[in-house]
Amino acid sequence: MKTDTPQTVHLKDYTAPAYLIDTVDLDFNIESGGTTVSATLAMRRNPAVQARPLVLDGEELETLSVTVNRKNWPKSETPSSLTLSDLPDAFTLETVVRIDPDKNTRLSGMYRSADGYFTQCEAQGFRRITWFLDRPDVMSTYTATLHADKTTYPVLLANGNPVAAGDEPGGRHWAKWADPFKKPAYLFAVVAGKLDVLRDTFRTASGRDVQLAIYVEPGKLDQCPHAMAALQKSMKWDEERFGLECDLDHYMIVAVGDFNMGAMENKGLNIFNTKYVLARSDVATDVDFENIDRVVAHEYFHNWTGNRVTCRDWFQLSLKEGLTVFRDQEFGADLHNRQTARIREVRGLRAAQFPEDAGPMAHPIRPASFVEINNFYTSTVYEKGAEVIRMIQTLIGRDGFRAGMDEYFRRHDGQAVTCEDFVAAMAAASGFDFTQFMRWYNQPGTPHVTVDGFFDAESKTYTLTCTQTNPRASDDAPTLIPIRVALFADNGDLLSGTERTLHLTATTQSFVFNDIAAEPVPSLLRDFSAPVVLDFDYTPEQLTLLLAHESDPFNAWEAGQRLASTLILDATAAIAAGQSPVWPDSFVNAARRLLQTQAERGAAFVAEALTLPGESTLAEAMAIVDPDALHAARNALRRHLAEQLENEFASLYVALAPTGAYTPSSAEAGRRALRNVCLAYLLELDTEASRQLAFSQFNSADNMTDQFAALSALANVNAETCPQRETALADFYARWQHEALVVDKWLTAQSTSRRPDTLATVKALTTHPAFDITNPNKVYALLRAFGANLVRFHTAEGYAFIADCVLQLHDRNPQVASRLARSFDRWKKFDADRQRHARIALEHIRDHVGLSRDVLEVVSKALG
Ligand code: B3K
Numbered sequence: 089m090k091t092d093t094p095q096t097v098h099l100k101d102y103t104a105p106a107y108l109i110d111t112v113d114l115d116f117n118i119e120s121g122g123t124t125v126s127a128t129l130a131m132r133r134n135p136a137v138q139a140r141p142l143v144l145d146g147e148e149l150e151t152l153s154v155t156v157n158r159k160n161w162p163k164s165e166t167p168s169s170l171t172l173s174d175l176p177d178a179f180t181l182e183t184v185v186r187i188d189p190d191k192n193t194r195l196s197g198m199y200r201s202a203d204g205y206f207t208q209c210e211a212q213g214f215r216r217i218t219w220f221l222d223r224p225d226v227m228s229t230y231t232a233t234l235h236a237d238k239t240t241y242p243v244l245l246a247n248g249n250p251v252a253a254g255d256e257p258g259g260r261h262w263a264k265w266a267d268p269f270k271k272p273a274y275l276f277a278v279v280a281g282k283l284d285v286l287r288d289t290f291r292t293a294s295g296r297d298v299q300l301a302i303y304v305e306p307g308k309l310d311q312c313p314h315a316m317a318a319l320q321k322s323m324k325w326d327e328e329r330f331g332l333e334c335d336l337d338h339y340m341i342v343a344v345g346d347f348n349m350g351a352m353e354n355k356g357l358n359i360f361n362t363k364y365v366l367a368r369s370d371v372a373t374d375v376d377f378e379n380i381d382r383v384v385a386h387e388y389f390h391n392w393t394g395n396r397v398t399c400r401d402w403f404q405l406s407l408k409e410g411l412t413v414f415r416d417q418e419f420g421a422d423l424h425n426r427q428t429a430r431i432r433e434v435r436g437l438r439a440a441q442f443p444e445d446a447g448p449m450a451h452p453i454r455p456a457s458f459v460e461i462n463n464f465y466t467s468t469v470y471e472k473g474a475e476v477i478r479m480i481q482t483l484i485g486r487d488g489f490r491a492g493m494d495e496y497f498r499r500h501d502g503q504a505v506t507c508e509d510f511v512a513a514m515a516a517a518s519g520f521d522f523t524q525f526m527r528w529y530n531q532p533g534t535p536h537v538t539v540d541g542f543f544d545a546e547s548k549t550y551t552l553t554c555t556q557t558n559p560r561a562s563d564d565a566p567t568l569i570p571i572r573v574a575l576f577a578d579n580g581d582l583l584s585g586t587e588r589t590l591h592l593t594a595t596t597q598s599f600v601f602n603d604i605a606a607e608p609v610p611s612l613l614r615d616f617s618a619p620v621v622l623d624f625d626y627t628p629e630q631l632t633l634l635l636a637h638e639s640d641p642f643n644a645w646e647a648g649q650r651l652a653s654t655l656i657l658d659a660t661a662a663i664a665a666g667q668s669p670v671w672p673d674s675f676v677n678a679a680r681r682l683l684q685t686q687a688e689r690g691a692a693f694v695a696e697a698l699t700l701p702g703e704s705t706l707a708e709a710m711a712i713v714d715p716d717a718l719h720a721a722r723n724a725l726r727r728h729l730a731e732q733l734e735n736e737f738a739s740l741y742v743a744l745a746p747t748g749a750y751t752p753s754s755a756e757a758g759r760r761a762l763r764n765v766c767l768a769y770l771l772e773l774d775t776e777a778s779r780q781l782a783f784s785q786f787n788s789a790d791n792m793t794d795q796f797a798a799l800s801a802l803a804n805v806n807a808e809t810c811p812q813r814e815t816a817l818a819d820f821y822a823r824w825q826h827e828a829l830v831v832d833k834w835l836t837a838q839s840t841s842r843r844p845d846t847l848a849t850v851k852a853l854t855t856h857p858a859f860d861i862t863n864p865n866k867v868y869a870l871l872r873a874f875g876a877n878l879v880r881f882h883t884a885e886g887y888a889f890i891a892d893c894v895l896q897l898h899d900r901n902p903q904v905a906s907r908l909a910r911s912f913d914r915w916k917k918f919d920a921d922r923q924r925h926a927r928i929a930l931e932h933i934r935d936h937v938g939l940s941r942d943v944l945e946v947v948s949k950a951l952g
């Protein structure tokens with residue numbers, strides 16, 4: 089392949105486009121040997137910018153003709169640019185290019201998948217379709233006409249509204265679509281395929297009818313109703329919460345099995361990974377159903393936050409992504425269970441974003457530079473970005489935030505703007521000064537906040553002194569951190585009047601609470617009010633009190649996580665030193681109380697509270713990670729709980745048994761979650777009875793949640809022989825081999841297994857018919873999941889294996905390869921021997937001739 093010399097692009101170098109494109113008319117002639125794309129662009133000089141030549145972006149285009157006002161025009165062409173000089177102030181540019189979607193393995197631009205042709209243009213895929221100013225601040229009105237064989241591609245779709253269609257000679261047909269809304273090129277989409285469709289409608293608050301359609305591969309219509317309902321619920325929710333109505337006549341979702349990410353918010357024509365559309369209770373888990381709700385909502389919400397108001401440049405990505413994640417989180421919390429939604433968000437943030445922010449790819453939510461923008465669709469831009477939006481809401485209140493959103497749309501509808509523009513609208517609507525807060529947009533790293541509490545009996549005051557540090561930031565200046573707190577008496581009562589949001593603005597700052605009679609227990613960072621690591625020297629008794637009595641469910645859960653983390657980290661050190669871990673009774677007793685009070689506290693909450701912090705989260709707290717000792721310590725605590733609470737787990741398992749056929753409600757999902765937590769603990773006992781229990785659940789379950797929970801638990805069993813494990817894995821595959829998304833689960837159950845032979849299993853699975861390295865979902869399910877298996881990946885052989893996989897993929901699909909290469913991110917936290925092997929693997933990748941820009945950026949940063 090050709091290699092670009094990787095160039096770093098800097099935010100500070102932004103300049104406005106020299107030309108604007110008012111209208112775009114595209115014609116796609118889709119034929120088996122390739123597609124011809126004819127583009128007619130009505131262009132004019134940007135009056136705000138000094139005259140410059142026109143430089144259009146392109147990639148892998150075969151140029152057939154270029155005319156300006158229907159005349160040939162002198163041009164200079166490179167593989168990535170087409171330059172035209174001495175242009176009139178306004179003109180029509182017509183280009184004709186050939187592209188070859190059948191050979192497009194990158195899944196960026198226009199590409200083939202099983203049932204037809206699909207497009208993915210964000211971030212810079214439109215340039216793989218036609219010569220263009222492929223940047224989000226160039227917004228245009230589009231029409232698109234598709235021509236294709238009528239039998240093979242009966243469905244022809246593009247953004248907007250269908251305006252005309254007809255037949256052509258040779259069994260072909262055509263369709264023309266017009267999108268009335270101006271949009272940047274990254275929101276363009278076309279689809280040509282053989283697809284089934286589920287149709288419905290939505291009536292907006294103002295009484296307009298929107299035609300809804302979900303297109304899927306033939307035979308899958310019975311897996312679409314959940315996504316359709318999710319779409320209708322999101323449309324209603326956005327009207328109620330933000331007063332935002334759907335502006336479209338047609339809203340289409342197309343599901344495709346080959347897709348690099350989750351889904352794409354193309355105007356009126358979303359294209360989705362099948363993973364976030366297809367669901368039926370026998371093939372999808374409760375978590376899948378919830379994820380589909382969130383992703384369908386996310387893409388719909390982009391219609392306002394992203395599409396109507398878009399990004400000026402790609403550095404502003406979090407403008408649309410952080411905000412839209414926040415919106416989908418709020419939707420999910422309203423739809424399902426607000427308590428556990430927040431807990432899961434933070435669990436996810438700590439497992440992925442905190443390590444990212446401490447590693448070689450650390451970047452602010454608005455990066456200052458990039459080599460390949462696709463490498464910056466990260467949990468920092470998305471999830472930390474959402475936390476930053478949430479902090480804005482915490483600082484100005486829900487009503488202030490709503491007023492800020494209204495102001496944002498009033499000011500910027502139809503524009504391409506920056507993060508400053510968004511925050512300025514929030515400031516204008518609320519009167520709050522966000523100057524210091526802007527650091528959150530510009531600094532990488534997770535701030536650490538250390539808190540000390542001092543009780544003065546004489547003055548009856550309690551003083552919290554907070555100190556913030558962020559070693560990853562470029563300077564020592566403090567940021568504004570909202571810390572929600574409350575104080576508790578030692579009988580567990582919340583002290584009235586102590587619920588406050590502290591605004592930590594200095595490096596060190598004290599906050600005084602008056603009229604405090606006795607030393608209280610502070611509950612800090614309630615509801616996780618800021619994405620920071622907070623240290624307070626809690627005693628186990630204080631944490632046990634908070635776990636039992638804190639009314640903020642997040643901080644009750646957090647107290648349990650703190651207790652467990654301390655125990656596991658201490659045990660890790662003990663095991664590394666050849667000693668046995670010690671487990672205090674108090675922890676077991678606290679866990680017992682959780683099980684006993686599950687009816688009052690909610691099964692879903694108790695399931696979360698009994699799930700120990702994950703290994704990658706715990707690893708962040710270690711100076712040098714010893715993955716074997718950490719793994720042994722965490723499992724030893726699980727086993728200890730299982731031994732001490734066997735009766736409780738067993739009886740709750742029975743008590744929570746389904747009383748009727750599966751229903752998807754949140755309450756039922758919570759019961760299933762807790763029952764499956766009980767099952768997984770019982771399997772820690774390593775008894776034949778517990779394996780039989782899992783096997784029997786596997787066989788009798790009427791839904792994928794329970795079936796897959798049993799399979800995953802069995803997949804971890806480490807006995808020399810466990811016939812139930814082998815039978816369950818074989819039966820599962822035999823039953824579901826034709827359901828691609830279920831096969832992905834089967835791969836993940838094996839690649840995330842604790843068993844020492846997991847690497848050998850994963851290697852063997854790469855040649856199994858179930859695996860296909862050309863399909864991103866398969867790569868994520870088997871290889872990326874293995875890369876996140878802390879104890880099994882971080883070995884000399886694990887490193888060498890994943891490095892080989894990255895090299896097998898980098899040319900075919902750089903985006904997927906680059907995500908896989910991120911498995912190495914934290915290599916420097918491990919011991920010298922592991923580091924030596926990781927370095928060899930990384931250098932092996934880096935030194936590959938013609939390495940893709942995506943992978944090169946990730947690997948160079950890892951080594952650098
Ligand atoms: N905006 C898309 C992501 C595009 C990723 C391009 N590499 C999905 C989303 O965030 O909604």
Ligand code: ZN
Pocket residue numbers: 386390408409412
């Ligand atoms: Zn998004």
